[in-house]
Amino acid sequence: MTKICKKPLVSERSKIIKHLIKFLPMLLLSFFLTSCVDYVQTVGYKGGKYQLYYKVTLSKALFALADSDPEEIFKDFDKEAMGELPKNVQIHKVNTDLEVGTEFSIELSPKSANKDEISFLPKIEGKKCYIPFLLGGESGEIAESFSSEDAESQTMTQAFLASAKCRIMLEKNLAPKIETAYFEGRGGQNYSIPVFDYGPAYCLEIPFIVLFENGMYNFNQIVVILK
Numbered sequence: 089m090t091k092i093c094k095k096p097l098v099s100e101r102s103k104i105i106k107h108l109i110k111f112l113p114m115l116l117l118s119f120f121l122t123s124c125v126d127y128v129q130t131v132g133y134k135g136g137k138y139q140l141y142y143k144v145t146l147s148k149a150l151f152a153l154a155d156s157d158p159e160e161i162f163k164d165f166d167k168e169a170m171g172e173l174p175k176n177v178q179i180h181k182v183n184t185d186l187e188v189g190t191e192f193s194i195e196l197s198p199k200s201a202n203k204d205e206i207s208f209l210p211k212i213e214g215k216k217c218y219i220p221f222l223l224g225g226e227s228g229e230i231a232e233s234f235s236s237e238d239a240e241s242q243t244m245t246q247a248f249l250a251s252a253k254c255r256i257m258l259e260k261n262l263a264p265k266i267e268t269a270y271f272e273g274r275g276g277q278n279y280s281i282p283v284f285d286y287g288p289a290y291c292l293e294i295p296f297i298v299l300f301e302n303g304m305y306n307f308n309q310i311v312v313i314l315k
Contacts, residue, residue, distance in 0.1 A: 124150050125252045125296055126187065129222060130289070131210060132259035137197045138209055139259075142222055145182050145189030158188040174205045210262065217263060217312040223254060223299060224307035252296035256310060259289045265315035266290050271298075271305040279305050 124147045132139040151158040179192040196205050211218040258266070269292050270278040279298060284291045292310065299307060 126189075127223060127254040127296075128257070129255070130257040130259070131219060131262060132289075133262040136199070137195050138262075140194045140196065140208055141191070142193075143182065143189065143191040144222075145187040148184075148186055148188055151188070158183075174208070215267075215314045217314055219256065219258070219310040219312060221256070221307055221310050224309065254294040254296060256292040256294065257286070257289045258292065258312065263290060263312060263314055267313040267315045269310055269312045271307055272309075272311060273305055275304065277304075278311075281310065 126143070126145045128141075128143040130139075130141040146158075148158050174194050174196060176196075177192055177194050179190065182189045182191050194208060196209060198206075198209055201209060208220060210220070266283050269281040269283050271281065272278055279301075281292045281294055284293065292312075298305075
């Protein structure tokens with residue numbers, strides 16, 4: 089497997105979900121449903137190329153409670169609006185009976201990736217694997233979007249989001265065995281991420297509420313320690 093530089097570059101990748109984030113304060117005024125936000129990211133490696141997949145969705149029921157049209161979420165989801173995405177990105181709308189959002193997949197070779205494409209790729213150095221976290225670039229906006237709420241509303245919002253999780257799937261052809269995974273702490277103390285063995289892949293589960301602590305941790309990348 090090709091090994092490339094340690095630190096990921098910051099690019100336009102975080103813009104992909106900024107249009108979803110702007111809906112959250114409005115939708116979370118209604119604290120009646122769980123699983124309102126769903127984020128899935130998968131990373132695999134095959135034939136000298138990384139296989140990357142992302143999905144971000146919101147509950148349609150929350151749009152209904154907020155008296156909003158879920159189709160509004162698609163207006164800005166086009167390649168031009170999402171910045172410098174890789175040319176071969178495949179983007180699809182997610183529009184089921186229960187949820188609405190977007191999914192996209194990319195196949196990239198570390199040998200031919202340009203500056204913007206490199207920011208999507210895992211970086212490997214020894215037993216450390218650095219996984220770019222798509223929501224990381226917007227974690228500050230997530231916290232800031234709720235800063236105008238009163239204390240009671242903020243407490244309710246955080247309690248509500250405690251049930252929402254981000255799931256990062258690492259295929260075992262990339263990470264055969266994982267010892268631990270974490271976000272690096274800005275003050276020295278890291279945030280440990282639970283790792284579950286799903287058979288062909290490992291699943292890293294990140295509570296959505298942790299992203300409110302953007303001042304404490306570096307959310308731009310996940311550090312995975314390989315055995």
